[in-house]
Amino acid sequence: MAKILKDQGSHRILAIMAGLNGENPLQLIELAGKTAYQSREKIDNESAARFVQMIKNRGHKSVLEHSSMTVEFNDVSRGFTHELVRHRLAAYTQESTRYVDESDFRVVIPPDKDKDEKLVELDLVGGEKIKVSFQEWMDLNEQMYRGLRQAKWKPEDARQVLPTGIKAQIVITANFREWRHVFKLRTAPAAHWEIRRVMTNLLKDVKGRVPIIFDDL
Ligand SMILES: Cc1cc2nc3c(=O)[nH]c(=O)nc-3n(C[C@H](O)[C@H](O)[C@H](O)COP(=O)(O)OP(=O)(O)OC[C@H]3O[C@@H](n4cnc5c(N)ncnc54)[C@H](O)[C@@H]3O)c2cc1C
Known part of the structure; x- marks a missing residue:
């Protein structure tokens, strides 16, 4: 039976880029940014937050590119990953439907929909009509995919019958400036x-880990 995922999509932050000498991301941005003013001697324990706030206020967004974040997304749909990869200033690696067997059929459903409501009438061969639910349609879809795999179709061929809602995993790395852009559009x-x-x-998670950079979003 196809597993239906509701509100399951999640993130895992894999890395936030900091300095080799133990600088946190703000301190790294400050270190790089103060190259411009040749003012590194003014760095102290509190200066990074002030500096990054000033850089943001003045619109010098390129300085925010000195730190980056890598995030893994799990139990999201192929539709989600298709939207995400439209953001071009990032690196991606995503689960391949060419090489990965998707027989463990898991599908994302909209949060306000009932997977068991019999909504759609199908015409069967012979003129009979039946009403099926989202769950039942995905069960049929799963049978079709598995059948093609058993008939020795490779995953890259059998994937043609996969729904856009099929579960996917993706890892993205982007700098903080691009993350700001992604958050603005996608929240x-x-x-x-x-x-x-x-x-x-x-975004809530990142705000808790990295101050200033995302505070205004
Ligand atoms: C609500 C919503 C609905 C959407 N609907 C559709 C849709 O119906 N059809 C569709 O095809 N897409 C759709 N999209 C995707 C959208 O068109 C963009 O492809 C996607 O949001 C990536 O944004 P972007 O191009 O601004 O930024 P990114 O690719 O993330 O780049 C960041 C910024 O860098 C700059 N940049 C990047 N590349 C270049 C470049 N080559 N030249 C100049 N500047 C560059 C731009 O300033 C850009 O804003 C939708 C997006 C959203 C948020």
Whole structure:
């Protein structure tokens, strides 16, 4: 039976870039940024937050590119990853439907939908009609995919019957400036519910770990 995932999409922060000498991300940005003013001698324990705030206020966004973050997303749909990879200033590695067997059929459903509601009438061969639910349609889809695999179709061929909602995993690395851009677009009301929910949770997490940079979002 296909496993239906509701509100399961999650993130795991794999890395936040800091300095080799123990500088946190703000201190790294400060160290790099103060190259411009040749003012590293003014660095003290409190100066990084002040410096980064000043850089942000003045719109010198390129300085924020000196630190970056790597994040893994789990139990999101292929639709989610397709939207994410439109952001070009980032590196990605995602689960391959060419090489990975997807017989462990897991599908993301919209949070406000009932997987068991019999909504859609199908015409069967012979004229009979049946009403099926999302769950039942995904069960049929799963049978089709597994059948093609048993008939020796490779995953890269059998994937043609996979739904956009099929579960995917993706890892992204981007600098903080690009992350700000991604958060602005993908947590906005116009964003799709799936990416919006996952990105909002990630943004809350990042704000707790890295001050100043994302505070205004
Ligand atoms: C709500 C929503 C609905 C959408 N609907 C659709 C849709 O219907 N169809 C569709 O095809 N897409 C759609 N998209 C995707 C959208 O068009 C962008 O491809 C995606 O949001 C990536 O954003 P971006 O190009 O600003 O930024 P990124 O690729 O993340 O780049 C960041 C910034 O870098 C700069 N940049 C990057 N590359 C270049 C370049 N080559 N030249 C100049 N500047 C560059 C730009 O300032 C850009 O804003 C949608 C996005 C959202 C958020």
